[in-house]
Amino acid sequence: MKKASILMIFGPLFLLGLYIFPLWNIMLGAPQYPDPLGLNIHINGLKGVSEFDIQNIDGLNHYIGMHTLPKAEDMWEFSTFPMVIGIMVALGVLIGFLGYFNKVSYKWFLGWFVLMSIMGILGMYDFNEWLVDYGTNLDPNAIMKLTNPDGTAMTYKPPLLGHVKMLNFDVTSIPASGGWLMFVGMMLTLAAGFLGWKNTKKQ
């Protein structure tokens, strides 16, 4: 149980990486953008991969009537997510220590993992909702109003995960370093739960 608890103490700490590194990354490449434009999604706001990328993405998107990318103060998520992550890290570390001193069982470890997973899925759902709004809630006076072959208005929702060809742009959306750190951290807590469970069986 000691080994499992140590994993449980360290696993949640990996989530602290989210305060520095981006959770998600969307890259937009096109023939005239050999160095693609890029958007890093941090838990506290959006940042360009290169300094002026946000300004340049907004500049291009105004042709098709997309809204400008939100500033940190424009979305409640960017103030709430850092708090949620902070609380979850503290909670996870606390559970780890309690486990170390045999105050709680491995089930608490798994409980943290499940809670964090639910929150993660909710976060993804919320993120996807924003992507839908961003890509479909278009200015009716847009300069270019394009239609699909079936006659419906073209929309521009970036993919949640993976690659999509959108007009002249190749859009690729994948987890970024902060996201991977969170994944590793969560796997550690899952391993902590599994080790704890094995320990209990042995005894």
Added chain:
Amino acid sequence: MKIHNHFIMTMGAALMLVSCGQQNQSSNGALSSSAAEKVYVAPGEQDEFYAFLSGGYSGNLTVYGLPSGRMFKEIPVFSQFPTSGYGYSEETVPMLNTSHGFVPWDDLHHPDISQTNGELDGRWIFVNGNNTPRIARVDLSTFETAEIIEVPNSAGNHSSSFITENTEYVVAGTRFAVPVPQRDMSISEYKGNFKGALTFISVDPEHGHMAIKFQLLMPGFNYDLSHPGRGKSHGWFFFTTYNTEEANTLLEVNASQNDKDFIAAINWKKIEEYVNNGGGTKMPANYAHNVYDEHSHTGTSTMRKEVLTVDPTKVPGAVYFLPTPKSPHGCDVDPSGEYIIGNGKLSADLTVHSFDKMIAAIEGEKFDGEAYGIPILKFEDVLAGQVKSGGLGPLHTEFDGKGNAYTTFFISSEVVKWKLGTWEVIDRKPTYYSVGHLMIPGGNSRKPFGQYVVAMNKITKDRYLPTGPEMEHSAQIYDISGDKMELIYDFPTHGEPHYAAGCPAELLAPKSQKIYRLDENQHPYAVTTADGSKVVRDGKEVHVYMSTIRSHFTPDNIEGIKVGDKVYFHITNHEQDFDVPHGFSILGQNSSELLVMPGQTKTSVWEPKQVGVWPFYCTDFCSALHQEMQGYVRVSPANSNTELKWSLGE
């Protein structure tokens, strides 16, 4: 003498015929697959080297890639350039100011890239204006002209703009001897009265700013070309001279009488010490110093009123003459700094002087008389060797860093490869036709990159599809990585390239600037925020603070302008994206368009002469909505009361 000239002309003609005969052979060579592969830079790939070719009478500097011969940019330096508005925009007009007023043109000859410890460092490239003597510094992160300094007491600024091995000085020598200071006197009194000023311009090591440190007032010979000592000869500078006869008319005959002219060896460190200790004479002067500030995007011109002159006879041990046969043209120093090559343009041979022998001769005080108080060394005492080239009319020599030298021969139209030390000729290849300078990247530094040599020719004739009597000049690229030179490419250049300078691509490409930062724009009329645009009237002057972003001007409707107004359009490009310039032009503009880079501000003056509604538009195809990037200015009669107003999207 006339017989002698006829002989050379005949020989030249004969050798041209020989060259023509050889042409088919080598053309086949150039078409062989290996030559094609060597110069082929596939789509999307980039060249190994930058080459900066002087534009000669275009007044500008062109940037090419090697080995492809593709031209990337023309950098406006001494000539007005309507493409960008250089020399037309309010910000750049001061760059072309001189003591003779606004001079919108010059003859640009000799680019030289800045060096540290004798190796190319790629910070700046210096170029000379030959006609109205000027030296310019081009910044190699923006590839724009950053500074121009006029050179007083000089005329035909030809033995310029060569730098010392740590870029301590950029050196500018006069071709014409002239009265110093200029005065009204009989031309026939030239001999003994005119002077030849060699100007040492210090370069600030951090910012590159130029200032005339001193002018050495030499005897009134013609100072043709120069190069710095390097390595052990660092601290010396060598100038070829012609017209040591001091003829003032029919120079082609009268300046070709002396069997030997001189290479002047100048110990500039000694003179620097002399002036640092208070030596020299301050002389009233009047010359322009024009500096472009990258943050205010504005050039300012300041007139300087004094120059420090040095009489060479007052600094013992600082100046010597090395007799050199046959009106030497190019003056080139090998990478080790030991050999000083005088390219005697009226002969078949090259004269190579030895720096060590020169020092020994000076220490042994073995002089062969003097000229105007300057000791002349004995030819035999300083001679290292002679290259019996078999060619005619040697002009310029460059080095490959592997112990070989390459010399151009104008009359026999060829490049000859020879070995330093043994003076044996290794190879020769024809050029098409009548080659002037040649360039190996780093070929006049301690560390040449001996991969290619570019030969720049004076005569084009049949090399390309004919374009009437006037054609661009031709250049050839040779692969010099093997024992034998191989002609691999032939391409037209722009203007008349004289000298060129080249360097590896990786020295410049990574630091080439992509945009100017809008948040660092300090132009007094810049609009740095989206809502900062305005129009301000001040009497008959109207200042339009206008911004551009894809795909509109702010404002795009302006009313209240009157006939007789002087309207300043200050255009700030709000883009911060690489390669998204916007242009500005307005009907009836008496200057040129503006091409405004991201983050930059430029100003065009418009003086409307007719009542009406006049359009302006973006001249650079900036975006899919480029064609819509347009606006109107309403011009009312001079005595009208039309309210001054401006708008966008109302």
